[in-house]
Amino acid sequence: MAERIFTRNFDRADSHTLAAYRAGGGYEALRKAIAMGPEAVAAEVKKSNLRGLGGAGFPTGTKWGFVPKQRSGPVYLVVNADEGEPGTFKDRYLLERDPHALIEGMLIAAYAIGCETSFIYIRGEYVRPWRIFSDAVGEAEAAGFVGTNILGAGFQHRIVVHRGAGAYICGEEMGLISSLEGKKGWPKVKPPFPAIKGAFGQPTVVNNVETLCALPPIIARGGEWFAGIGTKSQGGTRMYSVSGHVVRPGVYELPVSATLRELIYEHAGGVGAGRVLKAVVPGGSSAAILTAAEIDVAMDVDGLRNAGTMAGSAGVIVMDETTCIPEALYVVARFYAHESCGQCTPCRECTGWIYKICGRILAGKGVPQDPDTIVDVAKRGIGTTICAFYDGAIGPYISYVEKFRSEFDYHIAHGACDVRPGQPGAGRAAP
Amino acid sequence: MSAVAFSAAHLQEVRRLQALYPERRAALLPVLRLAQETFGHISPEVETYVAGLFDLSPAHVHEVVTFYTLFFQEPVGRHVLAVCHNLTCSLLGAEDVLAHLEERLGIEAGETTPDGRVTLFRVECLCACEIAPMMQVDDDFVGPLTRERIDDVLESLR
Ligand SMILES: Cc1cc2nc3c(=O)[nH]c(=O)nc-3n(C[C@H](O)[C@H](O)[C@H](O)COP(=O)(O)O)c2cc1C
Ligand code: SF4
Ligand code: FES
Numbered sequence: 001m002a003e004r005i006f007t008r009n010f011d012r013a014d015s016h017t018l019a020a021y022r023a024g025g026g027y028e029a030l031r032k033a034i035a036m037g038p039e040a041v042a043a044e045v046k047k048s049n050l051r052g053l054g055g056a057g058f059p060t061g062t063k064w065g066f067v068p069k070q071r072s073g074p075v076y077l078v079v080n081a082d083e084g085e086p087g088t089f090k091d092r093y094l095l096e097r098d099p100h101a102l103i104e105g106m107l108i109a110a111y112a113i114g115c116e117t118s119f120i121y122i123r124g125e126y127v128r129p130w131r132i133f134s135d136a137v138g139e140a141e142a143a144g145f146v147g148t149n150i151l152g153a154g155f156q157h158r159i160v161v162h163r164g165a166g167a168y169i170c171g172e173e174m175g176l177i178s179s180l181e182g183k184k185g186w187p188k189v190k191p192p193f194p195a196i197k198g199a200f201g202q203p204t205v206v207n208n209v210e211t212l213c214a215l216p217p218i219i220a221r222g223g224e225w226f227a228g229i230g231t232k233s234q235g236g237t238r239m240y241s242v243s244g245h246v247v248r249p250g251v252y253e254l255p256v257s258a259t260l261r262e263l264i265y266e267h268a269g270g271v272g273a274g275r276v277l278k279a280v281v282p283g284g285s286s287a288a289i290l291t292a293a294e295i296d297v298a299m300d301v302d303g304l305r306n307a308g309t310m311a312g313s314a315g316v317i318v319m320d321e322t323t324c325i326p327e328a329l330y331v332v333a334r335f336y337a338h339e340s341c342g343q344c345t346p347c348r349e350c351t352g353w354i355y356k357i358c359g360r361i362l363a364g365k366g367v368p369q370d371p372d373t374i375v376d377v378a379k380r381g382i383g384t385t386i387c388a389f390y391d392g393a394i395g396p397y398i399s400y401v402e403k404f405r406s407e408f409d410y411h412i413a414h415g416a417c418d419v420r421p422g423q424p425g426a427g428r429a430a431p
Numbered sequence: 432m433s434a435v436a437f438s439a440a441h442l443q444e445v446r447r448l449q450a451l452y453p454e455r456r457a458a459l460l461p462v463l464r465l466a467q468e469t470f471g472h473i474s475p476e477v478e479t480y481v482a483g484l485f486d487l488s489p490a491h492v493h494e495v496v497t498f499y500t501l502f503f504q505e506p507v508g509r510h511v512l513a514v515c516h517n518l519t520c521s522l523l524g525a526e527d528v529l530a531h532l533e534e535r536l537g538i539e540a541g542e543t544t545p546d547g548r549v550t551l552f553r554v555e556c557l558c559a560c561e562i563a564p565m566m567q568v569d570d571d572f573v574g575p576l577t578r579e580r581i582d583d584v585l586e587s588l589r
Contacts, residue, residue, distance in 0.1 A: 083558045085556075086517045086518050086555070086560070087518065087519060089559055089560055092559070124501045125501070160451050162457075162460070163460070164460070164499075165464065165500075166499045166500035166501035166502075167499050179460070181454065181457050182454070182456040182457045182459035184494055200453045200457075241561065242561075243560035243561050244523070249560070249561040315560070317522075317560070319522060331516070331517065334516075335517055335556070339555065
């Protein structure tokens with residue numbers, strides 16, 4: 001098995017404590033970063049080929065570079081811990097099992113971009129992760145890693161822990177900023193990008209939890225080392241959240257060059273004896289679905305993009321032959337209809353309309369043109385919306401219908417399911 | 432109707448929260464959370480009271496409260512069960528979990544038992560899909576759920 005970077009400390013029962021983190025060399029990367037100076041830190045991150053692990057896959061070093069060098073006000077770091085993409089749970093593991101790695105990563109990023117105050121936006125439902133992370137911040141403050149004159153180097157930093165209140169759209173960076181400012185979480189038109197005008201009107205870097213957790217190892221061991229692990233265009237390993245019809249659901253850390261097949265069969269135990277794989281959603285529910293024949297693909301950003309889907313949040317949802325795809329799309333469409341913030345007419349109307357069509361197909365009231373209508377309606381909104389939420393929604397709409405068309409047609413023709421006869425619309429029985 | 436007001440200690444906490452941010456208003460979500468913990472739910476009176484603490488209009492606070500699922504505008508039970516009905520949980524039996532809970536509690540999702548013990552919600556992915564099918568029981572994530580496990584949870588709620 002390849003070396004573990006993000007999950008290196010997870011096996012210790014006390015991995016969330018400062019003592020355990022320091023025993024593994026914790027906060028030494030911060031010391032090294034401060035000795036290097038901000039420009040050298042940023043250069044190392046560029047060299048590492050680290051790409052944002054929150055969903056968009058944007059190169060982290062490049063993003064930091066957008067922060068204006070000449071400025072009169074503060075720069076903020078906003079940590080996206082609003083994990084909400086269906087099928088994803090890796091940030092929760094990091095908050096609970098290695099909070100100091102995140103804190104050290106935040107400090108390194110803050111040092112590199114010249115930031116004295118960071119905000120971490122933790123999803124409201126994450127109570128235990130919030131408690132553990134907040135305790136870790138307290139420990140780091142008491143030990144002098146967070147506060148004034150950190151490591152005697154004149155660097156100061158303050159961490160504000162902020163809790164969300166339940167809204168998927170607050171994971172989108174501009175929605176998150178609006179929510180942090182005490183408003184409803186409505187995304188805003190970009191540009192201006194947050195690096196120019198973000199939280200409280202100031203230049204802001206928004207980074208995902210896992211992205212920041214990559215920084216201490218990158219600084220400790222060098223950007224080239226990290227870049228050498230992945231593919232040409234993306235460095236490192238990442239944490240894959242695997243769920244659904246697999247023998248061993250959970251978080252697996254693998255180089256981004258690993259294939260979906262390796263992940264599912266060598267690590268997650270496959271779909272189970274006597275079951276046949278049907279489909280895989282590789283990057284959270286907003287990623288287009290792949291059929292069982294399409295899983296020999298590397299899971300880096302470009303590998304999955306070339307396969308017509310996306311790496312997204314690396315939430316891998318596995319479906320075996322007992323899955324009714326129209327029903328799965330109904331569940332997904334309900335989610336997008338519910339979570340659209342309603343600001344853009346195409347997004348609000350199309351998500352609602354498609355949810356309705358999926359509902360009538362499952363209820364046995366579909367009409368033959370419904371599958372085409374789903375695809376047509378989905379395409380109507382492309383490129384007309386404020387944020388990428390809608391682009392995420394059309395990933396499943398179009399791919400489920402195009403790749404599993406016959407299942408939709410069967411439902412419409414027979415008013416019943418060919419996958420699980422006799423139980424249209426019902427989920428699989430609980431064990 | 433009892434007047435809505437924070438204790439002196441809570442007012443101090445409100446000021447501490449407001450001072451954490453470059454703009455006071457950023458403390459609105461944390462203060463609303465505190466208000467909900469204190470008053471049980473966010474009634475129109477609570478909205479008006481909180482608006483006063485921020486020099487915001489009650490309409491603005493209302494708009495914020497209604498945007499987020501974790502702010503309750505109606506009273507809830509002593510315990511809140513939030514069952515995930517998103518993709519992975521659905522693949523692994525979320526509808527059976529819901530049916531079993533609705534039967535045992537004698538209510539539908541969105542309702543509270545007449546004795547005020549439990550409120551049942553359907554929610555979207557709680558990002559604990561590795562323990563699907565799952566639900567949030569007050570602060571904690573519980574799963575994978577079986578009938579027995581659900582019955583044990585119900586047993587433990589007073
Ligand atoms: C609808 C939507 C939901 C998102 N949800 C999350 C999320 O839960 N967590 C996250 O880190 N990024 C999420 N993102 C991506 C963020 O907008 C942003 O790209 C990311 O936080 C940047 O950090 P990174 O560059 O380190 O990945 C979401 C984007 C969209 C469009
Ligand atoms: S695309 Fe959808 S979620 Fe994004 S801003 Fe528009 S309405 Fe809101
Ligand atoms: S689908 Fe239920 S927790 Fe993710």
